[in-house]
Amino acid sequence: MGTDRFIRIALPTATVFAFLIAWTVYVHTAEVSAFILPTPMQIVSAFIGLVSDPDIWGHALVTVTEAVSGFLIAVVLGISLGMAMARVQMLEWAFKPFIVCLQLIPKIALAPLFILWFGFGLESKIVIAAALAFFPVFSNALVAFRSVEPGDRDVFTMLQANPVQRFTMLDLPTALPVVLAGMEVAVVMSMIGAIVGEFIGGNEGLGYLAVAMLQELQVPGLFAVIVLLTLIGLTLYTLIAQLRGWLTPWHASVAGKSRDS
Amino acid sequence: MGTDRFIRIALPTATVFAFLIAWTVYVHTAEVSAFILPTPMQIVSAFIGLVSDPDIWGHALVTVTEAVSGFLIAVVLGISLGMAMARVQMLEWAFKPFIVCLQLIPKIALAPLFILWFGFGLESKIVIAAALAFFPVFSNALVAFRSVEPGDRDVFTMLQANPVQRFTMLDLPTALPVVLAGMEVAVVMSMIGAIVGEFIGGNEGLGYLAVAMLQELQVPGLFAVIVLLTLIGLTLYTLIAQLRGWLTPWHASVAGKSRDS
Amino acid sequence: MNIENTADIRIVGIGKTFGQGENAVRAIGDATLDMQRGDFISLLGPSGCGKTTLLRIIAGLEQPSEGEIIVRNRSVWEGGKRSSEATRPVSMMFQEARLFPWFSVAENVALPLRLRGVKKAEREERAHTLCETVGLKGFEKARPSALSGGMRQRASLARALITEPQVLLLDEPFGALDAMTRDTLNMELMSVCAKAQVTTILVTHSITEAAFLSDRVVVLASRPARITEVIEMPFERPRTLDLQRKPEFQDMLVRLRASLTGGH
Amino acid sequence: MNIENTADIRIVGIGKTFGQGENAVRAIGDATLDMQRGDFISLLGPSGCGKTTLLRIIAGLEQPSEGEIIVRNRSVWEGGKRSSEATRPVSMMFQEARLFPWFSVAENVALPLRLRGVKKAEREERAHTLCETVGLKGFEKARPSALSGGMRQRASLARALITEPQVLLLDEPFGALDAMTRDTLNMELMSVCAKAQVTTILVTHSITEAAFLSDRVVVLASRPARITEVIEMPFERPRTLDLQRKPEFQDMLVRLRASLTGGH
Amino acid sequence: QDSFNFITPFTLSLAFAPVIYADAAGYYAEEGLAMNLQAGKGAALAAQMTIARQMDAGRTGGTNYIVSRVNNDAPLISIATIAQRSPFFVLSSKENPVKTIADLEGRTVGMATLGGSMEGTLDLMMTGAGASPDTVNKVKVADSAASFALIEAGRAGAFLGNTSSMIIASSARDDVEVMPIDDGMPGQVYVARPDEIAENPNKFISFLRATHRAAAEIVDAEDLTPILAKIGEKHDVTGLNNTETAQKDLHTNAQNWASKGKENILRNVPEVWERAVGLLADAKLIDKAVPASELYTNNLLDQALKA
């Protein structure tokens, strides 16, 4: 366990360092302009400057709020709709094409509509974050809830389980590993959604900051914002990945349980 | 079967009509400006105008090429990396945080880099489409390949199956239902990626056309382009959904097989 | 509580065909049988003759193609829909163990109580007692995946018994057990069923077991699927393992074997 | 082809402990046994005594905590790694049927041939022949989910036999079968093993079956897990079902039962 | 024959008519340039591509250029000012019009390119007009006539739109109040790398000559129809379909190009730059005072027009 944990930290750190070195070498040898791709060192110093400015945390909080709220809405909606359609074939036939269409519509084209309905504030960004994060959760929930074995269902039927019990003790545990995989995608999508939302309208958040930096070609600053965004996203992602260990300890998808074969 | 197929067509058609009527009513009663949300009728006539212009098919072909290529790259990469990491825990520890970070980075910020590396042509858009579509496939492949039951693996071990046989006859069939769910998300993402790529640069494709329409305030035209995009996306999506029936006919996720319970 | 004169379980002309046309498989044909409260019957028959299917139809898990099932004066299949009222007193143990990997062994055993809202302390106590009864002491906290095949089967049996059901459907509960364990559990089952007047249907491949436990043995045949014979087991209760060595019991085994072979 | 004087399978001081510390479960203790080519032995023992675990260790699916397995002069576990060379001649039938839902019954049965690159026509023919042997005629094209429990077990047996293996490990192959089918398949198995000099280890809970089929019966006990006795079955071959009625056979059953009970 | 790569900040539109028309009319070819026009997304991208030597020159916003040059040492120099003043207009509704900069007080104002300089100059203008900039809620919106609907819906009190947005919005509806803004900045500039210029100045001279020819022709034209037709032959330009608005659009743009006099078309007018740098420094939008003349060169244009 001790070495395991060590490796789990050491390995990605090593990869990241290798990547940063490769990056630095690339920038220097290929002579890429710092206005397109700064070196990691430049970004680090810009990052230090960024996080020592207290204003930044307000922006970060806005983005996190948007992403997390959007994510939660997506998870609740995705799981419940996925569940409902897994149960009732008719619902899937009636509404799935519809859901797919909604996903396909470029959100940027509808930006004015979002702002019209939800204003320039957090709401419109939460909606976009939720819209982007919804589909992976929904799609995985649909297939996962369908994968409950009929024999297992029969056990619960015989035990006269009510729908809630059936959901919490059978459907959900069966579906969780796959739903969690969808949630991992969704948490990333909700960050992207929040940022896209901030690109589209409003005047707060790290996405807004990134655009403002880009306008003036403060490219290291822009990358510093991206690093911050990425760190936040990675933290949220890690939380979800942790959930996997807590919620589905029995499943082979829990890290460290798989066997090389 | 006959009625089944009828219902499968009739139901979504009914939903779509209900939606269109609700939309029309909303636009009229809420007096939404036609510059934000045209009525379905206006869009339909713009759509007819759009598709009767032969130029449009060139743009559509560009977008489809980008999306499909990006999708295929994403599927191949997603399945192989997912498979590799499902097998070798170390690989996951080393590279997964990295992959997540890459996903989190707003692609728009990297646009200059994409163009630098891949030019203004199709390539840069294919890369963006592939980048967006990759993660759902990868994430689902990882959990799905992990879900192969150890007992099933044992059978193949005893039968001295080589890695390719193991992959095609055990891992892939087991993983397919969940991987297909990821591919359904991915095909949508690759369309979005292609469109985002066209927003970023170049002067071809339906995404470009959408921006151009918006600038001219041809809002019904913009929506007509979106409708066309959506139809294309829906077609691609339906193809993948069809694959489910062909590739995993034994699985409960195949439409019509699930039981209400 | 049911002091009416009618049967506890009535199987009336049940038939079941899977698939259609060329691929149709006739799993059960025209099965009719009445059981009184506390009756213990066994189903004996060749593999694939429809024993599981019949049990599933009685439990309301499979819709019969024809016929009717009545449990305690209620039809299990009312207008093509399963009546969960009718099947409430029924507990079923499936042919596969069907333990849930997200529960420990004790939690799996206690699941039926949990679903009925029994308090945690009480259900844990009862699950532990039952685990001990079926010989799983010390494995209460284990994950089902750490059990051997026979141990899983016993856990599944414990789960079927924990609710103290009035009707018990057992699908090959002792198939994966050694003779010793089987004898012990046979005795246990017999005492449970006798004590609480449980109406029991047991599917087994062991002629000895069928003869030893049952009031009546139903012999099934396949192709065509049907009930070939219903044989009374005229042994007094309470029965002990000694019964199995008695000549009249041995004769009965021969009789049953003949019936099975004839029906094949 | 192996005409050396050494044993075909050597089980040398095998032990296996699952888990660690307080939760440790001793599944096998110090098992030692030699088998010559064509030997047929059965493992008898209480549920959970480590029969499956021993089979899995021999097959190279579970790493022993101590000891060594040598199959045809090759160590199955070389330096903690499974040697797929050593296990090449071994075919194993698992306690669960483990059929794959994406293959039809015949495809499941033919799978081992397919993995060896046997042509489609040939493997289909052999699969059909074997399906008929195990009584699955007419179900070749069915999906495994449409089979009954016993039918699945038979399909799994057919899959284990189709490669005409030199070493056969069978984990309760007839557990879900009725007496008649069981007798038929017992005879079938015996003739297959005799004809091709297959070295066979059979796990069973039927004392009769063990005595009838085996050259030697290995009696296992749990707590502590160990081999309590290895008993020679001194019945001439070829054996017929009549043997089971002979007094010396009945005496052997009593002897085995005693050994099992003592070891418990 | 030299090749010349030029990047516009957005999809090809009539705002970029000088280069598009020069290309369509073959003026670059006459100068011996093989023109390659690329449409980018965002002024920053245009600048970045030029810095990265992917493009020889690009068009970007004047203020953004100055800030990025002074604060971030962007290796660029302005070789021409195409829009002499801000190409942006304040759009509001006639019911609640913005007629002076002070009218912005208390409103939610949408703008496409949110960022320090744009906001800063707006603040500057408001302070100059005696209004309090703190009361303005500046938000990012798409620079599209569609954004006018946000005003209609009451979500925004005004928004800054470019010439095309203004023309399209005001020709589509009759309740659009338009106020041009002059923030004192050079509106839109062509930028290039100084080292590239030093390496091959002739290429840039040829480019400016042809572009100037096209711009002057448009400014002078009585009837824009043939020009629009010419453009449409070669390029897919948004806004060409509706000839009426297209003419207005091009005409309004042309007025901007010539707003410091026809003789100053494409010229970096020193006084304008001087004042702009002063304003930006006062507003602390640039961190050091630099001589304005370092930020641009008129040499190339002079040589182009001399020959």
Ligand SMILES: Nc1ncnc2c1ncn2[C@@H]1O[C@H](COP(=O)(O)OP(=O)(O)OP(=O)(O)O)[C@@H](O)[C@H]1O
């Ligand atoms: N879902 C199904 N679809 C199609 N056929 C089925 C299905 N379930 C069972 N059958 C068929 O019905 C017949 C009876 O099956 P059943 O499981 O009832 O047999 P059984 O008597 O329980 O056999 P066993 O002793 O082997 O468990 C078999 O021929 C089987 O192939």
Ligand SMILES: Nc1ncnc2c1ncn2[C@@H]1O[C@H](COP(=O)(O)OP(=O)(O)OP(=O)(O)O)[C@@H](O)[C@H]1O
């Ligand atoms: N993966 C595992 N993890 C922990 N304990 C295990 C595991 N597999 C088996 N055991 C334990 O090892 C012991 C022997 O198990 P095994 O499956 O070999 O028994 P068996 O003799 O085959 O029993 P049965 O006749 O019931 O199949 C049991 O006590 C079981 O709990």
Ligand SMILES: [Mg+2]
């Ligand atoms: Mg059965």
Ligand SMILES: [Mg+2]
């Ligand atoms: Mg076992």
